Amino acid sequence: MSTSIAVRGLSFSYPGGHQALDGVDLTIEAGERVAIFGPNGAGKTTLVLHLNGIHMPADGVVTVGGLPLDEKSVMEIRRRVGMVFQDPDDQLFMPTVRQDVAFGPANFGVAGDELDQRVVSALTAVGMEHAIDRAPHHLSLGERRRVAVATVLASQPEILVLDEPSSNLDPASRRELATILAELDVTVVMVTHDLPYALELCERSIILDSGRVVADAPTRELLGNEALLTAHRLELPFGFDLRTV
Amino acid sequence: MSGGHAHALHVHGHSSVHKLPGHLKVAGLLLFVAAVVATPARALWAFGLYAIGLGVVAGLAGIPARFIGKRMLIEVPFLLFALLLPFVGEAPYTSFAGIRISEAGLLAAWTILAKASCGVVASILLAATTEIPEILAGMNRLRVPAAIVAIAGFMVRYLEVISDEMGRMRVAMAARGYEPKMFWQIKALATSAGALFIRSYERGERVYLAMVARGFQGTMPTTDDSPAAAIDIARALAIPALAGIVAVLALVGAR
Numbered sequence: 394m395s396t397s398i399a400v401r402g403l404s405f406s407y408p409g410g411h412q413a414l415d416g417v418d419l420t421i422e423a424g425e426r427v428a429i430f431g432p433n434g435a436g437k438t439t440l441v442l443h444l445n446g447i448h449m450p451a452d453g454v455v456t457v458g459g460l461p462l463d464e465k466s467v468m469e470i471r472r473r474v475g476m477v478f479q480d481p482d483d484q485l486f487m488p489t490v491r492q493d494v495a496f497g498p499a500n501f502g503v504a505g506d507e508l509d510q511r512v513v514s515a516l517t518a519v520g521m522e523h524a525i526d527r528a529p530h531h532l533s534l535g536e537r538r539r540v541a542v543a544t545v546l547a548s549q550p551e552i553l554v555l556d557e558p559s560s561n562l563d564p565a566s567r568r569e570l571a572t573i574l575a576e577l578d579v580t581v582v583m584v585t586h587d588l589p590y591a592l593e594l595c596e597r598s599i600i601l602d603s604g605r606v607v608a609d610a611p612t613r614e615l616l617g618n619e620a621l622l623t624a625h626r627l628e629l630p631f632g633f634d635l636r637t638v
Numbered sequence: 639m640s641g642g643h644a645h646a647l648h649v650h651g652h653s654s655v656h657k658l659p660g661h662l663k664v665a666g667l668l669l670f671v672a673a674v675v676a677t678p679a680r681a682l683w684a685f686g687l688y689a690i691g692l693g694v695v696a697g698l699a700g701i702p703a704r705f706i707g708k709r710m711l712i713e714v715p716f717l718l719f720a721l722l723l724p725f726v727g728e729a730p731y732t733s734f735a736g737i738r739i740s741e742a743g744l745l746a747a748w749t750i751l752a753k754a755s756c757g758v759v760a761s762i763l764l765a766a767t768t769e770i771p772e773i774l775a776g777m778n779r780l781r782v783p784a785a786i787v788a789i790a791g792f793m794v795r796y797l798e799v800i801s802d803e804m805g806r807m808r809v810a811m812a813a814r815g816y817e818p819k820m821f822w823q824i825k826a827l828a829t830s831a832g833a834l835f836i837r838s839y840e841r842g843e844r845v846y847l848a849m850v851a852r853g854f855q856g857t858m859p860t861t862d863d864s865p866a867a868a869i870d871i872a873r874a875l876a877i878p879a880l881a882g883i884v885a886v887l888a889l890v891g892a893r
Contacts, residue, residue: 442847445851447847447851468853471851471852471853472853475851475852476848476852478844478847478848478851480844482796482799483841483844483847484848485795486795486796486845486848487791487795488794488795489771492771495859496849496852496854496859497852497853500854500855500859501853529795530795545852548853
């Protein structure tokens, strides 16, 4: 297995002085599916914004597929790392689904027939090809989140980063999205509070708290450690029993 | 909404007018409006011809007169203003049923009525036969600055998102027993407008992050630029071009 993402000694503080990341070390192999847990304000979103070069490492190193993140490599890294944001209304900003899905690859220089094919195959991968000429605001939240995944898939990323993919979805939409994500042949990094979702989709999980990685283990093992979960304000839902899953 | 992509001003259809490329229709509208504006107000026959031209387009596109009539209500406030002009205008005066009427004011009122109505009906026909994304793509092809097209696109995209947010804020106020209806209760509305502005501003920042994450570097990707067929150009510009000729004849006749 080759290394997909390597983060070394990454620290970041916001202009107000809040230390969001405090020496994060993390290695993710190609093809792995990794969940990131942590209480609100732990630095999860700040960490994933570094994986895509939205935040540049002030202190430390981020490497994607062997390429260190810097001003010169940032465009290539943005192509390799697809970010799916939490609110699809932030992600889908073009008048039609087709234009939105084409936005990424067009920025990365894809044009003409290949661009059309990319759009169709990305939408097919999420089961939304029928909505290609619709306006995003006429889709349901579940449909919009699937289209948001397609907008990223169209750039053919090696790594998919999802911020709270299951939040606010009804149970059927949540399951449909899981089916789609499970079938994708990419490295997945998923920030979530939905622990059962992580168990279903990710074999490995890390816990981030106060800007540090405090646990890194197979998801089942990590979720079985009640003391660890409690210490970081994490809880399995009522009635959820790991032994029966 | 079966199409799922219709807007309130759009009438779904497959007529020859619907099928014309968006940029030609936008250009046609501009040309037509320019012709109308240039026409001297006293050339009544010219306005008659413009009305016939608009009627032909509406007929071809299958847009019901009722639909156009309803949408024309938007010009009512302007027309109310125009109706005052004959009574407050300057000399020379004439009288009608014992009321003193300013000739210049009467002419000004007619000008507003005729020209505004032609422009409004032409715009209604454009909106009724063209989807918003097509209008935006048309503006792009007509070399309207990309930033303006992008702003118009964002406005269309986020209008509903923001009005939904406003709706939720009103429900939240009403749920706590406050439903501002009277003018002196406007302070609460102003406060919520401020909150809405902040929320929209923050959304703008998040949208920008999402754009940057997908490789945005300051310019929107260009869309299809294949040249329009000559037959489409002829169809789209036929009536605006005739209107142009009518305007020239009317101008010459007025000398």
